[in-house]
Amino acid sequence: MLKAKYIWKNGELLEWDTVNTHVLTHSLHYGSSVFEGIRAYETSRGPAIFRAKEHFDRLHESAKLYHFEVPYSTTKLISSTKKLISENKLKSCYIRPLVFFGYNEMGIIPYKNPVETIIAAWEWGSYLGSEAIENGIRVKTSSITKIDNSMLPSQSKCSANYANSILAKQEVLSKGYHEALLLNKDGNVSEGPGENIFIIKDGVFKTPSPDQSLLNGITAQSVAQIARDLGFVVSYTTLTLEDVLTADEVFFTGTAAEITPIVELDDQAINDGTPGLTTKRIQDLYFNIVKGKKESYKDWLTYV
Ligand SMILES: Cc1ncc(COP(=O)(O)O)c(C=O)c1O
Incomplete structure (x- = not known):
């Protein structure tokens, strides 16, 4: 550090x-x-x-x-x-x-x-490495279930909640993957240990709704806004593992992870196994916004 x-x-x-x-x-x-x-x-x-x-x-x-x-x-x-x-x-x-x-x-x-x-x-660079932002990451579904909203409120960034994230992440890192994906108690997709997940299928952005035991991420909300501004439909829904595996594009969002393409899940390539074009487009726009290069999003920045 x-x-x-x-x-x-x-x-x-x-x-x-x-x-x-x-x-x-x-x-x-x-x-x-x-x-x-x-x-x-x-x-x-x-x-x-x-x-x-x-x-x-x-x-x-x-x-x-x-x-x-x-x-x-x-x-x-x-x-x-x-x-x-x-x-x-x-x-x-x-x-x-x-x-x-x-x-x-x-x-x-x-x-x-x-x-x-x-x-x-x-000073802190890319959470999952600059390579990850560029080329995408290999993700594994964890055997650790995401703690349910009824057990600990997932809308709270309480330190206690992160014991769940630590277990999930260390499990998949020890098997050589870059990051974990957690399913909720119903077996649906929840989120990463510190990231929200989006899929793009037939031009529609889909992400698990906040009732799926996840943190309603600020990066995710920003990405949803950017996507809508570009004319895409964004749907908050229930996602299954099959939805992710058969998606056209998949990516994680988070303050630390920023926008990181997911190119492989559970050893299966997402689409052709390279970062998707729409993901790249959103990523470029996001980095321009955070670096103050997009006047129309200036309300999102507080200058020091
Ligand atoms: C569990 C969890 N989910 C999602 C996110 C992404 O949230 P945000 O985009 O607000 O950083 C984070 C990081 O804060 C997190 O810890």
Whole structure:
């Protein structure tokens, strides 16, 4: 990990190496924290945070679903992030806000513990590698079932939810694949460990609807908007593995993964086994938008 100079904690900028927490921090023991993953991209006008408001609003919603409140408003978190990026002199970065129950009492119920907030930002390239964005990835369906909405709210980016993602991802990495695909308890396609999935079939974009136990990703919402603006129909639906295997094109979306073509699932090529042309078109447009080159999408950017 490429260190930066400062991390923002509870309203202050602290030196990266000195920010710490007690080993009896509640969230270390029980996963009682919520987080975001956000990117800022280099533009001709300096760094711009992509969909900052949507990400920080979702941070508040994630906490609400676990019955607590983020102690800072979205406006304050955005201004603090801007300051952090500029003080760290970052041109582009990954931004990780985390709100967690700190140290006071031990036991499952965290509400007597202080709510602590940090924001870190550092230089981070492609999550699955630049090769992945260009040439696509090989995906394997995990034997680990996606935790159901009735068990843990999948609309919350709560750290506890990610134990499910860790298990699924490590299973397929150990078998030589790039990424996992998780099915929900009904056996339908849910999402990747940290990505949403889209298929394109006969010119129609299809993605599992939010009731399929998945995170309603901000990249996915952006891609759906871009596709509609280009005149495509986008359908939120139930997808089976067969739908994915017989699709014309398949790709993952996510802040970290950006738009990554899937060229193979469970050792079977998707179409001819190369990234699809429409996927490439959406990918190009997306990278132009995040880099501030598309005036009509400028509302999605917050300049630092
Ligand atoms: C489980 C999960 N699904 C989907 C996504 C994609 O969401 P977004 O596009 O908002 O980053 C993420 C990443 O945040 C995730 O962790």
